[in-house]
Amino acid sequence: MNGTPGSGDGTRPRRGGKPAEGQPVIDRAFALLGTFDADHRAQTLAGLARRSKIPRSSALRLARSLVHAGALEHLDDGRYVVGLRLLETASLAPRGHGLRSVAMPFMEDLFHVTRQHVLLAVYEQGEAVLVERLSALDAGPVHYRVGGRLPLTTTGVGLVLLAFAPKDVQDHAITTYEPGEGRLRQGHDDIRTPADLRRALAEVRRGDHASGRQSLPWPVDTVAAPVRSGGEVVAALSVVAPSTGLAEAGYGPAVRATARAISRRLEEDGPWAARPGSPRAAS
The missing domain is CATH 3.30.450.40 (GAF domain)
Structure with a gap:
């Protein structure tokens, strides 16, 4: 996951290597992915942040990292959908x-x-x-x-x-x-x-x-x-x-x-x- 401090995704280094909110990056990434379901197959950044209860700025950094990893895809209309990388792994x-x-x-x-x-x-x-x-x-x-x-x-x-x-x-x-x-x-x-x-x-x-x-x-x-x-x-x-x-x-x-x-x-x-x-x- 590219959301670790100093990974080059714009996240500032913090003591202890955790996000400002204190929750491990991996947990926050799964919280973001967990917002997708049968009724929410494509979501805006605002929707991801709201449903995951992650601040919008942090949700954006996580979403970009997940897109880079193939776990999410970013559509032309700005919405996010689950990426094929997750299907490959699952x-x-x-x-x-x-x-x-x-x-x-x-x-x-x-x-x-x-x-x-x-x-x-x-x-x-x-x-x-x-x-x-x-x-x-x-x-x-x-x-x-x-x-x-x-x-x-x-x-x-x-x-x-x-x-x-x-x-x-x-x-x-x-x-x-x-x-x-x-x-x-x-x-x-x-x-x-x-x-x-x-x-x-x-x-x-x-x-x-x-x-x-x-x-x-x-x-x-x-x-x-x-x-x-x-x-x-x-x-x-x-x-x-x-x-x-x-x-x-x-x-x-x-x-x-x-x-x-x-x-x-x-x-x-x-x-x-x-x-x-x-x-x-x-x-």
Whole structure:
């Protein structure tokens, strides 16, 4: 990162090698990058500074350094967008691209059978991160995007990952649970209280899958199952479809069989258990 004192980007040297605000440059750079999401794909400098809570002058220096490194691109209209360098780097993540490359053939088979949304997610810092999604054009709208984060308590993949997470992660999710929480502003219809969530997680562990109906923002059914390696849950696979009340019967066996097939292939390719950020490793 070129924002270190004396790096030639205009930053004046300061005692201790930190910005005036006292926050390490790397943290501030990630704060700036973290302002981009599905609703903010292109941002002005003012927007970057406001959303990251970094002073405009510092945001400008950071943005210039990130552009120079290829992490950001500066458009002709003055706005900034995420650069391809980040895509190149992210493609090397074993829990993202590596897992995706193993799972994709099986996900494609599941997609051709269901013609609905097929999702693959991993646990990361209290949320589910979507690493792959296959969707038919007529499968209906969803909020999910590859690389996006999903709440653990309001999605099928999230419930599976949470059910097999360490006890302290589960306890925190249960004690802080409120209906309609999280980015999607929706929740399973039968999970309305912390006690409901606790029972739901026990059912996931007992049945080795999650299923349910979500009414908001539009009715959908979801069925999800764990993907394992080395005895650990390393990912969750799900199908999301327009609500008919028949998702478990219609898609459940196929989802569970596909998750088991991916698990077997992961075992053949090498140990994946307790990867950094997986539910077990989070403890």
